Amino acid sequence: MKFFIKTTLTCAMLFSATLSMAQQGETVKIAWIDPLSGLMAAVGTNQFKTTQFLAEEFNKKNRSGVKFEIIGLDNKLSPQETASALRSAQDQGARYVMQGNGSGPALAIIDAIEKNNARNPGKEMLFMNYSAVDPDLTNSKCSYWHFRVEADTSMKMEALTTWMKDQPDIKKVYILGQNYSHGVQVVKYAKEGLRLKRPDVQIVGEDLHPLAQVRDFSPYIAKIKQSGADSVITGNWGSDLSLLLKAANDAGLNNVNFLTYYAYATGTPTAMGSASEGKVFNVAYAHHNMGGDIQKSMEEFKRKMNEDLYQPSIHHVFSLLDAAFAQAKSTDPVKVAAVMEGMKLKSFNGEIEMRKSDHQLQQSLYVTRWEKKSAKYPYDAENSGYTLAPVKHYAPYVSSTPTSCQMKRPNS
Template sequence: MAPSTFTRRHFARIATWAVAGLALSRQALAQNQKPALKGQVVKIAVIEPLSGLMGSVGTSLLKSYQYLAEQFSASNPAGVRFEIVGFDNKLSPSETLGALKSAMDQDIRFIAQGTGSAPALALINAIEKHNQRNPGKEVLYLNHAATDPELTGSNCSYWHFRFEADTAMKMEALTSFIKDRPMVKKVYLINQNYSSGIQIAEAAKVGLRDKRPDITIVGDDRHPLAQIRDFAPYMAKVRASGADTIITGSWGTDLSLLIKAAEESGWKGSFYTYYAVVAGTPTALRQVDDNRVFQVAYSHYNMGGQMNVWMKEFQKRFNEDFYTHGVALVFELLSKSIHQAQSAEVIRVAEQMEGAKFKGFNGLVEMRKSDHQLQQPLFVTVWTSVSAQVPYSAEGTGKTFAPVREFTAEEVSRPSTCRMSRP
């Protein structure tokens, strides 16, 4: 009896010690993980045009990343610290590839870009090849603004995540809004002559045909990107056509100069735009009458909440508007994914990012797993005077974009055509 009792007690003690030892091991592992992330520097290369005609757009974006890197470094669930490194691509795909190489040579694994779909496509192709050839040294592309639908369609990549709504999603919202505006009868399309601009024009034709077949498209012009200094000839054609509406996806100085030419020509029609908040354009809109310019976007000036706090502080610090709000969604998802992965290794972070759902500043959003296209609400806003309800003054003009209609993510979602290869 004694040996048997001793044996049972002996093994009971061993089992107790083993369980305690396992618990201590797990605790030690958790403790070891936290210091490994806490304070770890995560570098993000921001590749944008920092010079040339669109330089103001790129430098504003760089400031947005730098500002939000400070905010999220101060508070994020992973405890990491974000560091931003800027690269000038001069809006050129070849310069973009040079910047990518420089970033990778500096061991930067997270690449952010959004100004221009041609540079975006160059990044997708280059990163796809690099990651196939260099397992363990993968690079991730965070796209905050390039909107060509094919970037998450036929050219989709596991290593590319888009935080902006694509051109088709935006046009679905815009044409749904126009459907209920009987004053729109004759539409002139003016867009930049590259993939995104071409697709905006085609999407407008399809959307208007399906929702408002009575509308006549009286013109369809495409102009070179960031090369036109005087849009008076284009506005002469608009006036001659009898158009009461312009639909345009043009942005930056191109849109600012188009609006300037419209005002100088005396044209009193309406603009339906994608990018009227981009640096410099609100100033060009200063003298434009209320209720003539509309924009479709995933955000607007008067969102309220934390976004309102960031916008006020950014404007005070830099004396310019913070308008690329999608950068906040980039940091939000990246922070959460690093925390969930307990690692800043690209391949582990990407696993957490795809399919993720979280509440962003603009509502519930989802990074769709099938194509890495963020599903999110869209807002149609109108240019109007500031008021107690919409107090944010765009570029100090005393005017703002006020929301007039919101579309849910489900209402603007488009089917996925991506055939993604996963590692």
């Protein structure tokens, strides 16, 4: 009898140990869903390569012992195509989803996953959003199954207008953006931030244009020039920013600064070149010259791909998942979501925290300026000879914005 009890306890301990290491050697399929065709294909392709590259890095060093497998799916920047791609991802066994370009596709993923997880217990999916930044996604439209690792539009504008408060040369501002949720939110938060921090600043123009459809921005540049603006605030990204800045340079618009969100993305450094020196500023959670391990990753990526790794928020995705797998001792999205809420980690931009109330990552932000690379800031963006050099760092509390999220948790 004693032998039986001892044997039973030993088996139970071994079983428990096996469970605690259940994720060791497991393959975790992640569906990456973003544009690989159309005007934003260059942006999406770079981010897909970044995701594959960082997955391979984490496969070599992760704490949890899992193997990340990336399934790339083209959504053509369309919410409808996104829903179709998500179904394909499910058919291929993916229970984790990554997406970042466009808040419309992000919302389509949230809606689809909410329905799937309610109808199919045991087959839940989790959405890791690395760059869709509409604040509503973690406010009125927040979801327990959605985690955003990028700073949202309001957070970036909070940092940018805090910086603008101390720039007396900024007196007249033109706001230009893409006509969808993010672009509309940029206008809203720019006006609010300036009203509170720089009520003396005059907004001399405002325009919204179709997303990823404009090929000639010269008419917009003519309006900016006519307005007398000394600064342009824009949340444009991809070809919409590259073509805008190229048009400004072609028109010799040398006395206007551009205050941007995405000047580091594929094609934009090349479009800026020497003509934009000193007049393009960017607000983001990272920059070209971060140092440390992320700098090594950026340099290795450039050596292998001959292009820039400009979306290190994807690194946050793998860091959080890896830590959550290890802590949960499981890759089950239900268990992983539970431990990822409120998680704090040391990352490339300092301590980050996945805020429990709305699943919005809290992190440092930087304002940078486009200038010649130097011994101090040596990263050569797209082999242009120029770089985004930091001019101001803001701790997480500066850009942290309140949330109206009423999180509906499973079994609550």
